[in-house]
Amino acid sequence: MKRITVNTARAYDILISGGLLDKAGELSRKVNGGQKALIITDSNVAPLYGGRAADSYRRAGYDTDILVFPAGEQSKKLDTVFAFYARLAKNGLTRKDLLVALGGGVTGDMAGFAAATWLRGIDFVQIPTTLLAQVDSSVGGKTGVDIPEGKNLVGAFWQPALVIADTDTLDTLPCNVFTDGMAEVIKTAAIKDASLFELLKNQASPLLEDRERIIARCVDIKRAIVEQDEREVGERKLLNFGHTIGHALEKYYGYSGLSHGFAVAVGMSWITKASESRGLTRPGTLSRLNTLLKKFCLPTDDPAPLKDLLSGIMLDKKRAGLDIGLVLLKSIGQSFIHPVPIDKTTEFLNAEGSR
Ligand SMILES: NC(=O)c1ccc[n+]([C@@H]2O[C@H](COP(=O)([O-])OP(=O)(O)OC[C@H]3O[C@@H](n4cnc5c(N)ncnc54)[C@H](O)[C@@H]3O)[C@@H](O)[C@H]2O)c1
Ligand SMILES: [Zn+2]
Numbered sequence: 001m002k003r004i005t006v007n008t009a010r011a012y013d014i015l016i017s018g019g020l021l022d023k024a025g026e027l028s029r030k031v032n033g034g035q036k037a038l039i040i041t042d043s044n045v046a047p048l049y050g051g052r053a054a055d056s057y058r059r060a061g062y063d064t065d066i067l068v069f070p071a072g073e074q075s076k077k078l079d080t081v082f083a084f085y086a087r088l089a090k091n092g093l094t095r096k097d098l099l100v101a102l103g104g105g106v107t108g109d110m111a112g113f114a115a116a117t118w119l120r121g122i123d124f125v126q127i128p129t130t131l132l133a134q135v136d137s138s139v140g141g142k143t144g145v146d147i148p149e150g151k152n153l154v155g156a157f158w159q160p161a162l163v164i165a166d167t168d169t170l171d172t173l174p175c176n177v178f179t180d181g182m183a184e185v186i187k188t189a190a191i192k193d194a195s196l197f198e199l200l201k202n203q204a205s206p207l208l209e210d211r212e213r214i215i216a217r218c219v220d221i222k223r224a225i226v227e228q229d230e231r232e233v234g235e236r237k238l239l240n241f242g243h244t245i246g247h248a249l250e251k252y253y254g255y256s257g258l259s260h261g262f263a264v265a266v267g268m269s270w271i272t273k274a275s276e277s278r279g280l281t282r283p284g285t286l287s288r289l290n291t292l293l294k295k296f297c298l299p300t301d302d303p304a305p306l307k308d309l310l311s312g313i314m315l316d317k318k319r320a321g322l323d324i325g326l327v328l329l330k331s332i333g334q335s336f337i338h339p340v341p342i343d344k345t346t347e348f349l350n351a352e353g354s355r
Helices: 021-029 045-059 078-091 105-120 131-137 167-172 175-192 194-201 211-228 235-240 243-252 260-277 285-295 306-315 342-349
Strands: 002-006 012-017 036-042 063-069 098-103 123-128 142-147 150-157 162-166 323-331 334-341
Touching (some): 021 162, 045 098, 045 167, 078 105, 098 105, 105 131, 105 150, 131 167, 167 211, 175 194, 175 235, 175 285, 194 211, 235 334, 260 323, 285 323, 306 342, 323 342
Parallel strands (some): 012 162, 036 063, 123 162
C-alpha cells in the first residue's frame, strides 16, 4: 500500500492499494471518532460496492446509512445536495460524525460540498472509484456543484479527513470511463514528470499493469502542487494543461458529445501544436504527446471550428484579468504559464499550421 500525506492547512493521508474497500471503516476510525456515518454514492456504484462499504463502516462501530443518487453529471446540482442535507438532518449527524463519498468525481465533489457546508463543516472520507477521481478529483480539496450558468461555479475548498483509493474498484469501470481518466494521468506526466511519461509509454495494457505505482505518482505530483498553492493562485494552474480548450470543446458539444478527458486530450494536443510551431516548446514534443494519447485511445484532433470555441475560451474561469494564462509544455515533463491577451488568443491558437 502507498500512503501519501497531504500537508494542506489540515493534513490528511491518501491510501492507494487493492483490497482497501473492506477496511474503509476501520481506516476511517483512525481519523474520526464519530458515532454516525452517511455514505453517499450513485446508482451505478451502489450495487457494486455500497453493501461492502456499509458493512465495513458498521463493523467499525458506525451507525451507518447509505444514500444513493442517480449516476451522472446531471445530478451534480444543488437539488441533489439538498437531498443530502435532508438525510443528514433526519439522521442527526453532528459535527463529530462522518460523511463518506463512495464513487467518482461527481460523488466526491457533491458529498465534499455537503460536508463543507453541513453544520459549517464535518469530516468526510473520499473513496474514489474512477481513475479520474483517484488521480485527480479526490486530491486537493475542491468541492462543488454545477449551476445552469456553468460547471463547478458553486463550491468550497474543503479537505477530506482521509482518501481511500482501492485500485481494485477500477476493474468494473466501463472502458470509456477508464480512458477518460487516462487523459488526466497523461496530463500529469506531461506537465511534471518525464519518467512517468516513459512508464506510461511502456505499459503493455491500456488498463495499466503498474496501476498502484502510476496512481500514486500522479497523486504525489498533485499533492506537491496543491501544498504549494492550495487555493489556485499560481503553480496549481499548471494542472489546467489542455483544459482551456478542453472546457471550450465540452461547452461547444453541450456537455454531452465529448467527455471531459477526451476534450482535454484534444486541448493538450492543440495547444502543444500551437506552442511548438511558435518555438515555445521543444521540437518533437507534440509527436511524443500524440503518440501516447493515441496509445490510450484518446483523440488528438476534433472537427469543431476554433472560432466557435472562442466564447467558451473567454469564459474560462481560470483567466486572470485581460490575459488568459495558457499552460504550455517546455518539453515533456516541464510546463509553464504563458499569458496571452484575450484578443490574441485565437491568433495564438491559429499559429502557422497549428490547426
Ligand atoms: N474536485 C476536483 O478537483 C475535480 C477534478 C477533476 C474533475 N472533477 C469533477 O469530477 C467529475 C467527473 O468525475 P468522474 O469522471 O469520476 O465522473 P462520475 O463520478 O460521474 O463517474 C463516471 C461514471 O462511472 C461510474 N462509476 C464510478 N465508479 C465506478 C466503478 N468503480 N465501476 C463502475 N462504474 C463506476 C459512475 O456511476 C459514472 O457513471 C466532474 O463533475 C468534474 O467536474 C473534480
Ligand atoms: Zn480535468
